[in-house]
Amino acid sequence: MAAVPALQPSLLDLVADPSPEALAGRVERRVLGDGAWVDRCPGWLTGGELFPALVEGVAWRAERRPMYERVVDVPRLLAFYGPGERLPEPGLEAARSELDTYYRPELGEALATAGLCLYRDGRDSVAWHGDTIGRAAKEDTVVAILSLGATRRFLLRPVAGGPSLRLDLAHGDLLVMGGSCQRTWQHAVPKTARAVGPRVSVQFRARGVR
Numbered sequence: 029m030a031a032v033p034a035l036q037p038s039l040l041d042l043v044a045d046p047s048p049e050a051l052a053g054r055v056e057r058r059v060l061g062d063g064a065w066v067d068r069c070p071g072w073l074t075g076g077e078l079f080p081a082l083v084e085g086v087a088w089r090a091e092r093r094p095m096y097e098r099v100v101d102v103p104r105l106l107a108f109y110g111p112g113e114r115l116p117e118p119g120l121e122a123a124r125s126e127l128d129t130y131y132r133p134e135l136g137e138a139l140a141t142a143g144l145c146l147y148r149d150g151r152d153s154v155a156w157h158g159d160t161i162g163r164a165a166k167e168d169t170v171v172a173i174l175s176l177g178a179t180r181r182f183l184l185r186p187v188a189g190g191p192s193l194r195l196d197l198a199h200g201d202l203l204v205m206g207g208s209c210q211r212t213w214q215h216a217v218p219k220t221a222r223a224v225g226p227r228v229s230v231q232f233r234a235r236g237v238r
């Protein structure tokens with residue numbers, strides 16, 4: 029198991045186990061163009077227990093990947109829960125169940141997998157990409173991201189060129205990318221020189237989308 033950062037006591041002191049509120053009536057959609065949209069529900073899951081439980085309890089993996097002639101560390105820690113696998117915390121099961129209630133009519137299927145990322149500090153990041161491994165390369169889909177812990181910037185840009193969109197994702201915020209977003213737009217979480225604490229993001233996806 030990879031080393032995880034120490035948590036600030038203030039985050040551990042937060043109270044209440046998160047039980048997600050109904051999304052109906054709370055989600056705001058922004059149409060991006062090219063068939064893509066993003067939904068946001070700020071402060072959806074703000075209870076304090078889930079974040080430290082994930083940071084400390086998940087078997088985080090460090091990954092390495094080839095880059096030019098070298099093999100480099102992927103600058104974040106990862107975990108993945110496939111279809112039928114139990115999620116690491118009941119709060120995540122409850123979140124997924126509410127996401128399914130809200131998005132299943134539009135998506136036509138359940139969110140079957142969960143990817144977890146731990147950004148230990150501002151040096152951890154993810155470069156521009158679309159989640160285009162699998163069906164999302166050709167089909168419309170939904171990728172729902174729950175952001176926990178430190179606030180980080182989340183960028184979106186159209187593949188065809190044009191201005192990018194900057195969002196700040198704070199503790200408990202939900203961001204959902206939908207429609208053609210994974211193939212017509214790219215997203216990134218850039219590094220920051222600001223002193224930021226750890227952040228966990230949970231990406232809920234349909235089966236066969238990565």
Ligand SMILES: O=C(O)CCC(=O)C(=O)O
Pocket residue numbers: 143145154159173182215217229231
């Ligand atoms: O951490 C995030 O909010 C984004 C993660 C992401 O884009 C991915 O893992 O595919």
Ligand SMILES: [Fe+2]
Pocket residue numbers: 157158159215
């Ligand atoms: Fe992604």
